[in-house]
Amino acid sequence: MLTLYHHWDSVCSFKVRMCLIEKNLEHESHVVDLIQFNNLQPEYLALNPNGVVPTLKDDENIIIESTIINEYLDDKYNTPSFIPADPVARAKMRTLVKLQDDVLYHVQRPAAFQLMVKRMLTNLSRDQIAELVSVHPNPEKASHFLKWATGPVDPEVVEEARQKVEPVLTRLETALDDGPWLVGRDFTLADMAYAPFVNRLQRLMFHELWADKPRLSAWMERLVDRPSFTPAAGPADQQMPCPADDA
Numbered sequence: 070m071l072t073l074y075h076h077w078d079s080v081c082s083f084k085v086r087m088c089l090i091e092k093n094l095e096h097e098s099h100v101v102d103l104i105q106f107n108n109l110q111p112e113y114l115a116l117n118p119n120g121v122v123p124t125l126k127d128d129e130n131i132i133i134e135s136t137i138i139n140e141y142l143d144d145k146y147n148t149p150s151f152i153p154a155d156p157v158a159r160a161k162m163r164t165l166v167k168l169q170d171d172v173l174y175h176v177q178r179p180a181a182f183q184l185m186v187k188r189m190l191t192n193l194s195r196d197q198i199a200e201l202v203s204v205h206p207n208p209e210k211a212s213h214f215l216k217w218a219t220g221p222v223d224p225e226v227v228e229e230a231r232q233k234v235e236p237v238l239t240r241l242e243t244a245l246d247d248g249p250w251l252v253g254r255d256f257t258l259a260d261m262a263y264a265p266f267v268n269r270l271q272r273l274m275f276h277e278l279w280a281d282k283p284r285l286s287a288w289m290e291r292l293v294d295r296p297s298f299t300p301a302a303g304p305a306d307q308q309m310p311c312p313a314d315d316a
């Protein structure tokens with residue numbers, strides 16, 4: 070029995086939900102409400118000591134880290150597989166997933182906090198937020214709540230994030246030279262790793278970043294058209310309000 074501990078409007082959770090759906094794997098859904106800081110409750114920290122979502126439970130085995138979860142799912146539930154057989158293609162896939170994990174996730178985060186998370190926390194004072202995140206296992210992540218999710222929106226933070234996202238999209242545009250998917254002919258875990266960010270960047274209204282990238286724009290449309298995309302994104306009423314809602 071598979072159980073996914075996740076939050077609906079979390080990019081890392083979306084990435085694993087898409088893999089579960091693409092593999093047609095039945096699973097129980099257990100929502101961990103990040104806005105209520107339920108990820109910092111002792112019961113959840115016992116499952117995931119990093120205090121983040123997602124976490125996968127497969128019978129008694131606990132697997133954490135979205136990239137590792139997707140690789141685990143592909144290893145264990147191999148048909149269909151989304152890891153290329155060719156070692157060079159595998160290396161390319163993993164390089165792109167690493168870029169998502171190490172760079173894209175982090176550089177878009179300040180904008181998501183400024184323009185989305187902040188709107189969810191207006192009922193809490195700065196002191197209340199400080200108290201809630203004081204038990205976060207990652208002090209840097211705790212500090213992000215105080216730095217970016219309180220006070221008025223800081224357009225400079227948003228602009229800096231936008232500028233740092235751009236080179237990642239340029240890398241994807243280059244990868245898509247050999248498309249239609251990021252690693253060539255087949256849809257892989259690399260495409261799944263970026264799918265949540267297509268949704269996130271569209272909702273942040275960062276459209277001008279791909280206006281001059283025709284291969285990326287076409288790939289984004291292909292991704293959104295995939296039957297797994299909308300269910301992986303989750304119900305509309307579970308999404309944070311965002312700039313696209315205001316447009």
Ligand SMILES: N[C@@H](CCC(=O)N[C@@H](CS)C(=O)NCC(=O)O)C(=O)O
Pocket residue numbers: 079080081082103108120121122123133134135136170205210
């Ligand atoms: N590298 C981790 C990152 C997980 C992560 O940061 N998840 C976010 C949601 S996308 C989270 O739980 N944030 C809550 C927090 O940092 O307090 C993964 O890919 O699973």
